[in-house]
Every structure is written in structure tokens, then in C-alpha cells.
Amino acid sequence: MAIEWQDNLSIGVLEIDIQHKLLFDKFNSFLDAYQSDGNTEGTLRMFWFLEAYAVTHFKEEEKLMQQLAFPAFHAHRQKHGAFIENVNQLKERLKVEGLSQALVTTMTNFITSWLVQHISTEDRAIGTFVNKNAGRV
Template sequence: MKVEWQEYLSTGVLEIDIQHKLLFEKYNAFLAAVEAERGPEEIGKLFWFLEAYTVTHFREEEEVMQRLGHTELPRHRMEHHDFVRKVLDFKERLKSEGPTPHLILTTTRFISTWLINHISVMDRAIGKTAASKTSGSLE
């Protein structure tokens, strides 16, 4: 369930797009470790890093939204919160169960689907807000 950056995912906000591409790289590194059957410790470290980077990215993305006056910030923040809560649950299960095939499949399906859906709808709306602010300030 590797995720590949596609142009349709671009928000048009450079710092957000760069972070999304890096987020995809971190997610794919986690997948590669799982597929190579690296030990639970290495898989756990990569998952921890993915989780930490996601939290950092969400905070920075929400700051951009606040600066832009993006009206969907409360809803967007709630989606971020729900994602982090679910990822924390996966992390705890990885610690207790280890990287079982079922847990890995459940985790990767959730993360890849969520990333693509969230970026293509919610995050692209940030780009629309940014574009309207830019075009509005030129008039």
C-alpha cells in the first residue's frame, strides 16, 4: 500500500506540499521495513518517527490555516486529532502484539487511505483559501 505523490494532491502551498511529500517518504520507509521483515524494534522506530513527524506536520499545517483565516480549521483540527488518536492505538498494539500481518494490514490500509482522502479534500481546500487571499490582495 505504498503511497506515491501525485500532482492532484498538491495544495499549492509550498511548505505543506513539501511536508506531505516527506510524510509519504516516511510512511513508505515504514512499509519497506515491514516488507523486508526487519525486526520489531526497527519497525517500531520507523513507526514512531512517522507518528512524530505527523504530529509536527499537523501543528505546522494548522498554523498556516490560522494565518490564512481558513474557516475549516476547527473541523480540520478534529480530523488531525482523530488520526493521531488512531495512530497512537496502532502504536500501542505494535508494542504489545508485534508487527503481526493483520495489524500491519489494518494499520497501512487506514494510514494510506486517510492520507490520500484527507490531502485530496481537506488540505487542498487550504490551497484554495491561500489562492483567494493572494488574488484578493492583488486587486
């Protein structure tokens, strides 16, 4: 169930690429915690950590976009907000339903597709902008 970082997801901005790779690692740690021993507490700690890391990454990415006057900043920021809202909904389900294979599968499908789609389109636009304006920024 792990998701593998692929070089084609690199957007060409080193600090963001490093953070994206770490997001993949943190997500895989969450999956490993769930699959290894079924330790609910450890799995939940990894989920909260993943959530906190995503929020921290979003703040760093948004700070960079603001510094560069990235034209699609507000739309991009809204997508980050939608991700956080979806994660909050998953957290509520987790509190009500408890940790189950069905919920982990839902989380995995959502986070995997979001990460790959968001990085390959939205974040790639940041990389394109940065590299196109490298001499002027």
C-alpha cells in the same frame, strides 16, 4: 505496498506540499523497514518517526491555518486529532499484539486512505483558500 505521491494531491501551497511528500516518504520507509528484514526494532523506530513527523506536520499546518484565518480551522484541527487518536490505538495494538502482517496491513490501509482522502479534500480546501486570498493575506 508502497504508496506513491501523485501530482494531483498537490494543493498549491509549497510548504504543505513538501511536507505531504515527506509524509509519503516516511510512510514508505516504515513499510520498507518491515518488508526488508523483519527487524521489529527498526520497523518500530520508523513507525514512531512517522507518528512524530505527522504531529509536527499537523502543528505546522494548523499554524498556517491560524495565520490565514482559515474558516474551517477548528473542524480541520479535529480531523488531525482523530488521526492522532487512531494512531494511538494502533500503537496500543502494537504493544499488545506485537508486529504482525495483519497489523501492518491495518496500519497501511488506514494511513493510506487517510492521507489520500485528507489531502485531496481537507487540505485542498486550505490551498484553495490560500490561492483565492493570495492578494489579501
